[in-house]
Amino acid sequence: MERVMGLLDLQRNETRLQELTARRTIASLPFAGRYRIIDFPLSSMVNSGIRNVGVLLPEQSRSILDHLRSGKDWGLARHHKGLFYLPPVPAENGQIEGDLQNVYANLDFIENSNENYVIFARVNAVYNIDFSSVLRFHQNTGADITVVVSSASCDDTADSIVIKKAANGLAEDISLRPSVTKGELRSLGVYLMEKKCFTRLIREAFEHGGKDFRRDVIVPALSRHTIYAWEHTGFAARICSIRGFYKANMAMLRPAIWEEMFRREGAPVITKVKDMPPVRYKEGAKVKNSLIANGCEIYGQVENSILFRGVRVAPGAVVRNSIVMQKGSVGEFSQLDCVICDKNVVVTPEKSLRGAPTYPILVGKQAVI
Numbered sequence: 001m002e003r004v005m006g007l008l009d010l011q012r013n014e015t016r017l018q019e020l021t022a023r024r025t026i027a028s029l030p031f032a033g034r035y036r037i038i039d040f041p042l043s044s045m046v047n048s049g050i051r052n053v054g055v056l057l058p059e060q061s062r063s064i065l066d067h068l069r070s071g072k073d074w075g076l077a078r079h080h081k082g083l084f085y086l087p088p089v090p091a092e093n094g095q096i097e098g099d100l101q102n103v104y105a106n107l108d109f110i111e112n113s114n115e116n117y118v119i120f121a122r123v124n125a126v127y128n129i130d131f132s133s134v135l136r137f138h139q140n141t142g143a144d145i146t147v148v149v150s151s152a153s154c155d156d157t158a159d160s161i162v163i164k165k166a167a168n169g170l171a172e173d174i175s176l177r178p179s180v181t182k183g184e185l186r187s188l189g190v191y192l193m194e195k196k197c198f199t200r201l202i203r204e205a206f207e208h209g210g211k212d213f214r215r216d217v218i219v220p221a222l223s224r225h226t227i228y229a230w231e232h233t234g235f236a237a238r239i240c241s242i243r244g245f246y247k248a249n250m251a252m253l254r255p256a257i258w259e260e261m262f263r264r265e266g267a268p269v270i271t272k273v274k275d276m277p278p279v280r281y282k283e284g285a286k287v288k289n290s291l292i293a294n295g296c297e298i299y300g301q302v303e304n305s306i307l308f309r310g311v312r313v314a315p316g317a318v319v320r321n322s323i324v325m326q327k328g329s330v331g332e333f334s335q336l337d338c339v340i341c342d343k344n345v346v347v348t349p350e351k352s353l354r355g356a357p358t359y360p361i362l363v364g365k366q367a368v369i
Helices: 015-021 039-047 062-068 100-105 107-111 131-141 195-207 213-221 242-251 255-262
Strands: 004-009 052-056 082-086 117-122 145-150 160-165 171-177 185-194 227-231 286-288 301-303 318-320 335-337 339-341 352-354 361-363
Touching: 004 039, 004 100, 015 242, 039 052, 039 117, 100 107, 100 195, 100 213, 107 195, 117 131, 117 195, 131 145, 131 185, 131 227, 145 160, 145 213, 160 213, 160 227, 171 213, 171 227, 185 195, 185 213, 195 213, 242 339, 335 339, 352 361
Parallel strands: 004 052, 004 117, 052 082, 145 227, 286 301, 301 318, 318 335, 335 352, 339 361
Antiparallel strands: 117 185, 145 185, 160 171, 160 185
16 A cells, blocks of 8 residues: 555534544544544554554644644654644635635645545544455456445435445446435545546546545546545444534444454554543442443443543532533432433532434533533
C-alpha cells in the first residue's frame, strides 16, 4: 500500500447532528467509550499500510487538531510522508459550500505526492476495513473508480450514494438519494482511484461550478468511467443523525460486533493515548453489558450503557441504555434511560430522564440538570 495515499474529508457536518457538532466536527465525536469517529477510517488506512495521509480540515478544527496532534499514536509522526493538515479555504461569502472547494484548493499536495492511487474517505462512518483488499479488487477489475459500499447498518434517513451493481461488482446505476430502502447498497464515503483520475475529476467538476464531491464528481462519472462497487460485509455505520449516533454506539455492546471492530487481528482501532486510573467499582455497584472507560467511579447501577473516561455514577443512581461522555456525573438516585449526555454534564440527585431507542434524549455539553 506504499503506492496509495489517504485523504480524510472532514468538511461535511450533518444538520441533524448540530446539537452534538455545534463546537466540533463529526470526525471528533466521541464514540464507544474512548474513541473518536476519525479513529476508524484513519486506523483502517494505517493498518492497511498507508503512510501518507492528508486531513482536509473544517473551519472548526481545534478539537480534531488536539486529538490527532502529530499523528504519533498512529505511527504518522515521520520525517518522510506522515500526517498532513490541509487548511480550509473559505468561500467569498465566508462559508464553504460543499467539500469540492477544499479538495480543489489542495490539489498541489495530492499532485506532488509520490503515490499512484488515492483513497478519499469522508469521515462520518465507523468501520474496520482492510483497504489492501479494496486495492486488489480495483486492480483486478480494471476499474477507474472503486466505491466501498455496504448494506449493513446505516442511518436510513440520511442522503446516500446508492449503487446497483452486477454480480462482478460493476456499477450499473448510481444515484444520490435523500432516503434509502433497507438492503440497498450505500456508499460508506470511501472512493479509490488513480491519482491522475482523481485530480482530473476534481479539477473538471470544480471549474465547471461543482460544489459537492458526491453529486458533482461521483454520480456523473458513471457515464464516462468504469465504476465498480466493493462490498464490505462486516459491520459499518454512517453517523448522520442523533438516532444514528445512538444506534451505532449501542451496537458496540453486542459481543460479535465488538470483536469484529476492536479485536480483528493486526487491525486495532488506534486512538489518542490518555493515562488515567482504572475503573473503581465501589460497594453496591452493579454493572451489566456495558463499556466502562478508565477513570470511572461506579457506586450505582449501570446496564447496557457506555460510559466514557472519568464518569461518576453516585449511590442509588441507575443508568440504562445510555451514553455518558467524558467527566459526566450522575447524582444519587437519579435515573437515565435512553439518554445521551455530552461531555461534563451534571445530572443532579433524584432526576429522571427517559427517552426511547428511536428518540434518545440528548443533554448538551456542560449542562446541569
